[in-house]
């Protein structure tokens with residue numbers, strides 16, 4: 294049986310490469326100073342979907358919500374083997390918390406009629422790991438979190454191994470289902486040369502700045518990446534963007550993890566003896 | 580969602596598996612009861628399980644709960660997202676609590692977002708601190724008092740955000756394991772147990788658990804007063820013996836960075852940091868550790884920190900109280916000698 298898989302992918306700033314320059318003076322993060330990348334665990338989710346297609350047949354669609362720049366990760370998904378890609382972009386999505394994000398994504402996924410929805414466990418910028426379970430609730434389907442491996446997929450039944458933090462569980466359920474995938478699940482394949490050649494020129498309408506001629510040309514060549522706004526999704530505005538987000542940011546501080554008064558100790562027997570003596574006197578040890 | 584309800588109680592989800600309460604739930608009882616006192620409302624634990632979990636109610640009360648809402652049903656024996664979600668959803672709409680807290684355990688992080696989505700309330704992830712405070716919207720001058728300030732790291736641990744929700748309640752949050760102190764039990768505390776009728780059936784259990792394996796954690800880092808943690812700089816699995824030796828002579832536990840775990844020097848149970856355990860021992864000794872932010876976020880609250888590194892500019896020194904620049908292979912034996920002679 295062939296399956297229709299939808300993978301949710303997020304473009305994120307590479308928070309692993311954060312440096313002093315990436316912080317603004319007011320403590321907020323200067324996203325422009327960080328490279329934008331494919332959220333790491335979303336690559337594992339994509340790989341899992343592609344493996345389902347490899348063994349059972351079907352289709353893989355990648356969906357990203359974000360600024361037009363997120364077209365980059367959608368192209369990357371096409372290079373790696375996704376069949377189709379959708380950019381959800383709309384100014385009114387701005388300031389969405391996870392509840393609003395999952396509502397908007399649910400409107401898009403509903404249009405795609407998925408058998409299996411795959412998310413990364415967690416995005417490395419917002420770091421909440423909430424969008425997967427919330428999206429499953431909005432879609433009214435079963436969720437299985439922290440998926441490490443698909444054990445069996447047959448007809449409308451799936452059995453997976455999930456990591457429970459202090460061990461594992463093998464569970465079985467009926468489709469449709471939403472899986473959140475962890476980085477231990479697999480090693481994502483790299484872009485295929487053929488897919489790269491084929492999709493190198495794929496663009497979203499936003500990237501073409503509305504040039505009607507260009508849009509038409511790419512559409513005819515099958516290289517126009519789908520782009521949906523909130524009107525197209527028939528989203529209820531009360532659940533989108535700032536209005537749809539119950540959580541608000543009260544304050545942001547950059548982390549200055551500094552100890553008060555660092556004492557340098559000589560790396561000699563005497564120096565170490567003195568330090569240990571101090572720690573005994575102040576009851577830290579002993 | 581429920582309306583803002585200043586008389587609402589403060590709730591903690593009492594997570595139990597096979598009749599044993601999770602440490603994180605107990606840790607939450609200390610902070611939860613303080614928050615409730617500040618707000619002048621009752622503090623309750625919500626306990627779900629099969630017909631054998633009732634004895635846990637006393638423990639929850641001894642650790643700080645004023646009340647326990649007890650939902651017992653044979654189908655609640657094993658945690659499942661949908662069944663637990665449904666029971667707590669009903670309780671929230673019945674009692675309209677103002678705050679609902681969960682441990683940021685694998686179960687808490689599976690359940691809380693599903694529930695927040697169903698309730699249409701906000702949820703703050705993985706908090707490291709909770710306080711009561713007020714918020715003013717500068718533009719309109721509107722002021723909201725007695726809000727839950729939900730403090731959490733984000734952006735890979737590089738920023739700390741304070742999140743609030745003032746218009747759609749309950750205020751919900753998951754709280755990271757090990758960041759709140761474990762309260763002391765008080766065996767004489769009295770509280771109220773409220774038995775709830777549960778309305779669920781087989782359809783609320785869409786998942787079949789086929790097999791399960793539980794690994795007992797080999798170390799209890801959270802309970803250790805002294806931790807000696809080794810990083811990639813230790814160099815090899817064999818050389819990690821230095822870390823064990825130093826830990827042993829201080830009666831401490833061995834910890835590690837993710838790099839050391841990935842290199843196979845030591846088991847993953849020992850990992851400290853954002854994706855490992857968060858610890859706050861009296862003494863933390865960092866050996867051959869560069870001090871990446873993801874590591875620091877799991878240990879920077881230690882009372883005393885000693886760092887040993889041959890790179891004088893290693894970021895770990897920014898959080899260290901004692902800075903020792905040099906080769907760990909020479910320094911550790913000298914330190915062991917110093918300890919053996921003094922202690």
Ligand SMILES: Cc1cc2nc3c(=O)[nH]c(=O)nc-3n(C[C@H](O)[C@H](O)[C@H](O)COP(=O)(O)OP(=O)(O)OC[C@H]3O[C@@H](n4cnc5c(N)ncnc54)[C@H](O)[C@@H]3O)c2cc1C
Pocket residue numbers: 301302303304332334335338356357358359389390391392394398411412413414415416417418419420421422423424425540701702703704731733734738740742
């Ligand atoms: C500092 C800071 C703190 C925040 N704290 C909170 C908070 O506590 N609670 C809260 O509700 N919101 C919070 N937010 C907002 C939240 O980060 C955004 O709503 C974000 O769009 C989604 O959350 P996430 O990045 O945590 O994703 P996660 O929930 O970690 O993402 C999990 C998976 O969902 C999918 N996914 C997520 N976003 C998208 C997308 N845009 N397009 C496609 N797929 C996606 C991906 O598969 C991803 O791997 C915070 C934002 C900031 C900047």
Ligand SMILES: Cc1cc2nc3c(=O)[nH]c(=O)nc-3n(C[C@H](O)[C@H](O)[C@H](O)COP(=O)(O)OP(=O)(O)OC[C@H]3O[C@@H](n4cnc5c(N)ncnc54)[C@H](O)[C@@H]3O)c2cc1C
Pocket residue numbers: 309417735809810811812813835836837838839850851852853854855856866867868869870871872873874877887888889890893905906907908
């Ligand atoms: C999403 C995410 C989550 C992560 N979570 C965690 C986490 O939970 N915990 C964690 O630890 N990391 C985590 N990391 C990884 C983290 O970013 C670092 O890569 C890791 O902490 C580095 O480990 P290290 O200090 O052992 O290694 P390195 O950075 O390689 O540092 C080794 C240090 O040893 C010193 N050294 C070498 N030889 C000697 C010697 N002979 N004597 C003295 N010093 C010597 C070197 O000067 C160097 O400073 C995470 C990363 C990401 C992206």
